[in-house]
Amino acid sequence: MTLPLFEKYPALARRLPWISLANYPTPVQKLENLGKAIGYENIWIKRDDKSSDVYGGNKVRKLEFMLADARKKGCPWVITYGGIGTNHGLATTIHAGRLDMKTALILIRQPLTGHVQENLLLDARYGAEIHYAPNMAIGALQTAGVYLKRGNVYFIPPGGSSTLGSIGYVNAALELKQQVDAGLLPEPGYIFCALGSKGTMAGLLLGCRLAGLKTKVMGVRVAAGWVTRDAHIWKLANHMAGLLRKYDKSVPDLKFTLSDVHVIDEFFGSEYGAVTPEGEQALSLMERTEGIALELTYTAKTVAAMLDYIKKRPEPGSAPLLYWHTYNGVDFSRELAGNHDYTRLPAAVQWCFHEKLAQCLQEE
Ligand SMILES: Cc1ncc(COP(=O)(O)O)c(C=O)c1O
Known part of the structure; x- marks a missing residue:
């Protein structure tokens, strides 16, 4: 198996370390039911939840x-x-x-x-x-x-989100381009992705540019402002571009600046990992309409931001929107049912279990 990145720039395949651990391409699909429920019938999903049978996500x-x-x-x-x-x-x-x-x-x-x-x-x-x-x-x-x-x-x-690791999302954007070319989805006007340690967003930014996609990448901030500064995002994209060019001179000499970075700030909540009402609503809407599971720290906030964007969108029309689903989709409930003895964890984290919040602990 090879990567779209290596197909486009074969010299990189010889120079960059890479080992196959995932299932590609991850599927794309239209979110028909969600679209009907909110009256915007051009929403798509990139299912990185299905990126691995062992542990998926981004x-x-x-x-x-x-x-x-x-x-x-x-x-x-x-x-x-x-x-x-x-x-x-x-x-x-x-x-x-x-x-x-x-x-x-x-x-x-x-x-x-x-x-x-x-x-x-x-x-x-x-x-x-x-x-x-x-x-x-x-x-x-x-x-x-x-x-x-x-x-x-x-x-x-x-x-x-090292420079090397984030190249995984440069490749992901090139994978998306192949799916667009194959007619599996229209070219997205916007991609909505969670913005945590920044590698996903920065990789997509660079990858979309290399792929010739005009798509705007919208990062939904889910980590503290000092972690997700706009400057860190375009700088990371530039570092990746530099690394790729170092190994393959046919990679164009791209430079990103502040104006390339689009961050949505308002869905973070009070702190990293804080549960927000908009996130909870997005999570239950996605579950009810599409049967797709979100979690509350990253993906529910991202979908909440996309839904809000649809409501308040500046331009009329219905550009294709792509929600990039970055949460693992492998179900661990069976495994957890047999492995919930938290006293085997180091004493320093056992306070985390003084309340029974997880389903497997409630069944004890
Ligand atoms: C489910 C999920 N989505 C999105 C992200 C954020 O991606 P990044 O750290 O590349 O910004 C994370 C990071 O841990 C995550 O766990």
Whole structure:
């Protein structure tokens, strides 16, 4: 199997580390029922929830590059960071495990939900070494401890949005272009995606430009402002463009600036991971009309922003809108039902289970 990125720029296939961990292309489909329910019948979805039978969502596209790099460098361990319910940490643990690598997770506080509890249980089930960092200083000490103890450790930044990892979403945009060319969907006027550690949005920005799509990429901010600054987004796109050009001079010399970045700010809520009423409504509307599961930290806020955009859209007409679904679609409920003994988790995170929020804990 090869990637649209490597088909377009074959020299990259020889130079960039990459290993196949996912199922491509991810399907696209029209959201007919949602469209009817809200009176805007040109909404589409890119189903990255189906990107893997093991653990899907957006992270695997980035991990294919970073874990290949880790393997090339002979690292038996990777380290990464996130909130206590991080999807990225779980995705890394699971996919690294498939390549016989172990994962150390440095986790910080976020609001508690059932989803957070489930992800912690799954982190442990898939063998992550979990460290809870109540503040940055402790996180730094724990990181140093992991490096001292494990030696050759590969660093994966929060959300997996390194320059190399985010190239996974450059490729994803080229994949979308092939689907547009094949007549599977119209060229989107807008893509709506969650904006967390920025790699998804920055990769799509660059990938759409390389693909010749006129699509505007709208990032829905779901992380704190200091994490998601507009400048970080276009700079990341420029770094990726530079890396690709370094390895293949036929990649055009593209430069992004502030005017290329479109961020929707109003759906974040009070803090990272906070549940918002608009997110809850979007989640239940999507579930009821399309039977597609969202979660409340990223994807529900993204759909809420798209629905709001449709309501208030500046121009008349009905441009095709594409919601990029970045949440894992593999069901872990069976696995969780047999693995909810949280006392096996490190003592430092057991406070997360003092309330029974996750379904599997309520069944105890
Ligand atoms: C489900 C989901 N969607 C979107 C994102 C955000 O993507 P990015 O970190 O590339 O901005 C994340 C990040 O963890 C995620 O877990």
